[in-house]
Amino acid sequence: MGVITKVYSGIFFLVILNASAQISTSTGGTANVLANTPTSNTNVGIGTTNPTAKLEVVGSLKANVGEFSKTLPDGSSYADWVDRNKSSRVLNLGTLRDPLDEGKLLCFYDFPQSNIINLTKSAFSFQIDDRSNHTRFTMTAETGGSGRFQLNNKNQQEFLKVYEDGEDNVYMQLGMPNTHVVIGGYSNHPSSLVHKLFVQAGSAKIEGNILTDANIGIGTSNFTDGTDTYRLSVKGKIRAEEIKVYNTWADYVFSPVYKLASLKDVESFIEKNGHLQNVPSAKEVTQNGLELGEIARIQQEKIEELTLYLIQQNKDIEELKAQIKIILEKK
Structure with a gap:
């Protein structure tokens, strides 16, 4: 048996080679390329003798121009977006979910400048889809430009996006009407189903202005008194150095x-x-x-x-x- 040493976080692990290996990185050349053994292990391992997936690689992976990695020149021209995707796809894994452009569940694209993408910038895109041909996760970035992280629901509706416009302006948006943000607690708290923003215990500090087109309640959610509605409603005492009231005079x-x-x-x-x-x-x-x-x-x-x-x-x-x-x- 051969022994290889693997370094991870300064700790040495010993991996013992055995007859179930598919491909071994030990010395011995072709003698270490072993045939599949259906009764024991039909996975393919590189750098491991006991792969736990269809392909498991222990160590670094370098791919040259070919089916696994492509480098396309800027200024490329495509017939349509399907042609662009096929030509720019670097990684294509999982179940086939889009027969039109042969895209699978997990794809990585390296888009050059082209007649389809913004002519002034190249870009990359990483996306994960479900088997209904709906993109659920997307990460894209232009070379020297904007970047975007996005999550979609089962209906292909965006519910989270973090966007940087390339000019150091960053935006985070949660666009679904029933979005709730819970801080310091969990989404099963009753109040988290009522309020858009729920901070459980603790304190919140905002150094800028607070603006609202509705009402503010402190210790209460009741803003009406008879036929009058009050913008600020407080249950408890109020202390202030000065209060200014606008009213008619006598x-x-x-x-x-x-x-x-x-x-x-x-x-x-x-x-x-x-x-x-x-x-x-x-x-x-x-x-x-x-x-x-x-x-x-x-x-x-x-x-x-x-x-x-x-x-x-x-x-x-x-x-x-x-x-x-x-x-x-x-x-």
Whole structure:
């Protein structure tokens, strides 16, 4: 028996040759090319005495121009894409799935510049198909240009593509409507069937802007309150250094046509209702909450009304003082 030494990751493995070998790389020339033995091993092995596949190669493989490797000149011209594929196919393995161009399940193409492919660039393409003649995996790249990795479903629909346009712009797209991305969990989690992007536990950080045309919920998925829909809905407390609200303001109080209620009417309203006019009651606030912009406007309205009352009272006081001064001067 002969012994060969195989080096893999710095560890030496000993492989013992036996009579089941098809082709051996040991010394001995044709004596090491053994016939098939149907009762023991009908596979073909190169560099191994016990091949486990129809062809198993242990060691490097170098192919020259021929049926296994082809080098075609740039500027080649083909009758059609079938002629191009046949001429440019370097590797063709598995079951025949496309009788038209004789393509099998696994193919590798080395496309030169031609009248079919982009005239300015050559390219390679590696693809794996299923037996229904549907391409399920594709990897292509142009020489000095773009590259693409793509996965398709059983209906030949793209569900994952990673694309680089040759200008350092990279895109990843998952175009199917029912696509779900799960991070930190598994696709059988209930929430992963509801949300397009599901991050289980952990945290997520985005250094750029977050833009949405829909609503944002924190601690809740409910965005409605009565007939109103809110863009931001939070279940819990909110802390901020500043909140800016855009709303109408109460300067209409200072308009000459504004009807300011008398203090007597104000007193009467308070005695009857227990709160100022146009101000929500405690019950309403408890049930419906407060709208910051609206309550700020109402409070400003009452401040401006109070200012008018003070101005009027000051006029009355000045008038009384003048009348008292006249009375005192007559004495």
